[in-house]
Amino acid sequence: MKTENAWKKYTDKKEIFDFCGAYKEFMSRCKTERECIAEMINMARKAGYRDLDEITAQGIELKPGDKVYANNMGKTLAMYIVGQEPMEKGMRILGAHVDSPRLDLKQNPLYEDTELAMMDTHYYGGVKKYQWVTLPMALHGVVVKKDGEVVQVVIGEKEDDPVVGISDLLIHLSGKQMQKNAAEVVEGENLDVLVGSIPLTDEEKEPVKAQILELLKEQYGIEEEDFLSAELEVVPAGPAKDYGLDRSMIMAYGHDDRVCAYPSFMAMLAQDKVEYTSVCLLVDKEEIGSVGATGMQSRFFENTTAEVMNAAGQYSELSLRRALKNSMMLSSDVSAAFDPNYPEVMEKKNSAYLGHGITFNKYTGSRGKSGSNDANPEYIARLRKVMEENQVAFQTAELGKVDQGGGGTIAYILANYNMEVIDCGVAVLNMHSPWEIASKVDIYEAYKGYCAFLKEM
Ligand code: MN
Ligand code: MN
Numbered sequence: 394m395k396t397e398n399a400w401k402k403y404t405d406k407k408e409i410f411d412f413c414g415a416y417k418e419f420m421s422r423c424k425t426e427r428e429c430i431a432e433m434i435n436m437a438r439k440a441g442y443r444d445l446d447e448i449t450a451q452g453i454e455l456k457p458g459d460k461v462y463a464n465n466m467g468k469t470l471a472m473y474i475v476g477q478e479p480m481e482k483g484m485r486i487l488g489a490h491v492d493s494p495r496l497d498l499k500q501n502p503l504y505e506d507t508e509l510a511m512m513d514t515h516y517y518g519g520v521k522k523y524q525w526v527t528l529p530m531a532l533h534g535v536v537v538k539k540d541g542e543v544v545q546v547v548i549g550e551k552e553d554d555p556v557v558g559i560s561d562l563l564i565h566l567s568g569k570q571m572q573k574n575a576a577e578v579v580e581g582e583n584l585d586v587l588v589g590s591i592p593l594t595d596e597e598k599e600p601v602k603a604q605i606l607e608l609l610k611e612q613y614g615i616e617e618e619d620f621l622s623a624e625l626e627v628v629p630a631g632p633a634k635d636y637g638l639d640r641s642m643i644m645a646y647g648h649d650d651r652v653c654a655y656p657s658f659m660a661m662l663a664q665d666k667v668e669y670t671s672v673c674l675l676v677d678k679e680e681i682g683s684v685g686a687t688g689m690q691s692r693f694f695e696n697t698t699a700e701v702m703n704a705a706g707q708y709s710e711l712s713l714r715r716a717l718k719n720s721m722m723l724s725s726d727v728s729a730a731f732d733p734n735y736p737e738v739m740e741k742k743n744s745a746y747l748g749h750g751i752t753f754n755k756y757t758g759s760r761g762k763s764g765s766n767d768a769n770p771e772y773i774a775r776l777r778k779v780m781e782e783n784q785v786a787f788q789t790a791e792l793g794k795v796d797q798g799g800g801g802t803i804a805y806i807l808a809n810y811n812m813e814v815i816d817c818g819v820a821v822l823n824m825h826s827p828w829e830i831a832s833k834v835d836i837y838e839a840y841k842g843y844c845a846f847l848k849e850m
Contacts, residue, residue, distance in 0.1 A: 399786035421632035483719030490679035493647035494518030518680030531630035653725035660843030724804035730820035745820035750786025759799020766804035768815035
């Protein structure tokens with residue numbers, strides 16, 4: 394039952410390094426769900442995908458082989474390649490999420506304290522708060538002005554950009570802090586970002602804050618009230634990097650879950666004519682429960698599939714339900730890689746290992762599989778066969794030892810349509826920390842596995 398190290402399959406590693414080089418660039422550029430979706434729509438359009446809204450507005454009929462995408466509020470993307478078979482025979486769906494843990498600015502974030510300008514945050518997703526202090530941080534997001542103008546903000550990524558950050562207490566005065574348990578060492582309300590310290594000339598009241606507001610007005614044309622309608626995320630600053638002396642891994646912010654979203658997306662771009670309709674679904678809000686209009690629980694995917702079927706002259710309520718029920722899905726999300734520093738939380742036979750290929754998780758959940766989609770063995774058997782036939786390195790795992798903790802994904806939500814779903818994805822170290830680690834060969838095997846799934850399942 395042992396799995397092989399996937400690197401051994403490759404005498405020439407160029408295809409892996411090339412694929413991962415492009416991923417690294419993507420990760421350096423795209424640090425919010427909006428940035429990911431905008432970039433992917435750009436790439437999809439270049440690859441011949443058309444906007445479903447335009448197709449429906451113009452009454453264009455979709456034919457097998459046609460490629461369309463639907464953009465949901467700039468934060469969720471659904472891509473389709475219409476299959477040769479009628480859609481009611483089922484789709485092959487690759488799903489992943491593009492939101493990642495981070496710190497969001499509050500709606501009223503800016504204040505001055507002891508002549509320092511600070512911004513208040515509320516963290517998003519599950520984070521070990523103590524990991525997010527004393528790091529160079531960048532500000533990414535949008536500010537929407539009252540007239541509807543959307544101002545894009547990215548500060549902290551260019552070579553000569555300033556960065557911001559969150560302070561931590563000096564060790565010399567940390568006697569009390571060091572006695573606290575790790576959940577309380579850094580508290581949520583103490584994750585405020587330091588953004589400035591020069592007072593505005595001739596300003597009496599909060600002159601440092603005034604100086605920052607002046608600067609924002611000058612560079613972005615925004616005023617303090619505009620923070621009310623903004624989505625600004627504080628994320629680790631700087632590019633993704635090769636990791637390890639042998640460059641076998643990538644350190645990046647937001648591998649969870651772009652390390653699955655990107656190969657899913659690229660596998661979709663690699664397809665042309667497909668027997669069954671191919672779908673790539675990249676969603677938002679997974680880290681906070683898949684809620685909201687852009688989360689997996691939204692009706693967006695169902696509605697969009699109805700539109701695609703309608704444009705292809707295949708829609709009826711019953712056909713839509715059959716299309717969903719007869720589908721198969723890979724719900725891709727990161728898995729915990731075995732960490733030699735922390736072997737005690739893992740059960741070695743059922744752990745994911747860096748470099749051993751794409752990971753399949755029959756189930757996730759916690760405390761007796763609670764909250765999990767438990768994939769059917771009949772489905773897993775078919776997947777095994779297709780992965781083996783296509784020389785895709787894969788491994789199986791669960792998230793740590795029984796009763797050690799756990800986690801959830803979007804798998805169970807798609808399974809509500811009565812389709813076959815399994816959790817799979819890429820194993821990472823440092824999950825949910827500012828800088829996560831993934832193996833290049835795993836990323837590439839995931840891509841190959843996704844291609845095989847779309848073509849041959
Ligand atoms: Mn995830
Ligand atoms: Mn996560």
